[in-house]
Amino acid sequence: MAYVEESSFERDMSYIPDRVLVGARSGDPLDDRFPSGSKDSPRDVKVWPVEPGRYRLVAAKACPWANRAIIVRELLGLQEVIGLGTPGPTHDAQSWTFDLDPDGLDPVLGIHWLQEAYFNRIPGYERGITVPAIVDIGSKAVVTNDFPQITHDLFFEWREHHRPDAPDLWPADLREEMEEVMQRVFTEVNNGVYRCGFAGTQQAYDDAYARLWTAMDWLEERLTARRYLMGDAITEADVRLFTTLARFDAVYHGHFKCNRNKLTEMPALWGYARDLFQTPGFGETIDFDQIKAHYYVVHTDVNPTGIVPQGPDESGWTTPHGRG
Structure with missing residues (x-):
């Protein structure tokens, strides 16, 4: 990094x-x-x-x-x-x-x-x-x-x-809007959690926190009305958002102080994240033990003790998501 x-x-x-x-x-x-x-x-x-x-x-x-x-x-x-x-x-x-x-x-x-x-x-x-x-x-x-x-x-x-039934991750008719969505996801969410976690002053953290949660609320609203970020099919935009959501409660909520609420407390985002996690190609790439070990051990400036937390409970990721 x-x-x-x-x-x-x-x-x-x-x-x-x-x-x-x-x-x-x-x-x-x-x-x-x-x-x-x-x-x-x-x-x-x-x-x-x-x-x-x-x-x-x-x-x-x-x-x-x-x-x-x-x-x-x-x-x-x-x-x-x-x-x-x-x-x-x-x-x-x-x-x-x-x-x-x-x-x-x-x-x-x-x-x-x-x-x-x-x-x-x-x-x-x-x-x-x-x-x-x-x-x-x-x-x-x-x-x-x-x-x-x-x-x-x-x-x-x-x-x-590609395999014959590979998904169209960059659909031509959605590409322009998708680029805009991915840019906002990157600057405000993917990178936004790091902006919170590595803020060097209270003001920098407060500003980063506000930006992150403005974007998270926008995503919650967007995903209330559609299954995936761009509609009815998975695209590259979903891949880019998923990797942050998968780490949110395990790392970003506490370690990076992104703690207004947990992902599990946002109905649309939590259902969406579980939907993707249970889709072949997503969940099997997630190793929560490795994720926690990386952030809590490597970031000695944020976590000088190097203690890796036991939680949170990961069993919820395999529960029914209800988004079919």
């Missing part, structure tokens, strides 16, 4: 911007993404070809941003096309580690720290070693860690390899 320490939390959204694109040739430049001479144009931005078996998705189940990619991979049926490496929930000063695997090594990449794959790509890489990351197996080098682009490209660029 990368963030800028200020009184008001701001997430560092600078990632390795390479893309895996259908029809691309390895090493082709991706100059058309940036205006000529733009100060924001990254050095050595390249495209990589869609090639089954070439890449490994490294995604810790504890991390909500990585959890998105795991879910999309499951929904689209890409399990046999793109491998999955799962670091443990806690990491040391160097980076995420594969401490859940035998000998502490990813069984395919043969590395202990994810940092090794970053350094194979950019020696001395100075930004955060984040998940999810797409890693080229042959070179053991990170291709990209741009989490919103990763799930976008899994849908649009890997279509030839």
Whole structure:
């Protein structure tokens, strides 16, 4: 996780911007993404070809941003096309580690720290070693860690390899509205809980808290009148919201002080979250023990004792949701 320490939390959204694109040739430049001479144009931005078996998705189940990619991979049926490496929930000063695997090594990449794959790509890489990351197996080098682009490209660029009944996560007729919904979900909810948790002043926290609950009330109202965020079918927008809701009562309510009320006390949102949890591709990607271990152990500034709470009771996630 990368963030800028200020009184008001701001997430560092600078990632390795390479893309895996259908029809691309390895090493082709991706100059058309940036205006000529733009100060924001990254050095050595390249495209990589869609090639089954070439890449490994490294995604810790504890991390909500990585959890998105795991879910999309499951929904689209890409399990046999793109491998999955799962670091443990806690990491040391160097980076995420594969401490859940035998000998502490990813069984395919043969590395202990994810940092090794970053350094194979950019020696001395100075930004955060984040998940999810797409890693080229042959070179053991990170291709990209741009989490919103990763799930976008899994849908649009890997279509030839989707299972026949894969959901349409980006329906053309809803895409414009969906982009607006996802932007609000990201800024106010996905990132909003972090803005509360990492606030450096009372005023920053109060402002973040107000923004979060304004958005949560908007979602509660929206989901009272429709089954999913965009209507009757699951889209990428639902994936992006779900990973925050799944962590809300277990972590964000207490650890991040997002405690106006619990998710279980919001009828529409709680029913919606259970609906998704019980949908194949969602619930099986959630590991509450890993989620709690990550936040309560790694965030020593927020929880200096490192004590991991026993609750809350998780059995409610499998109760009838009534949204069919």
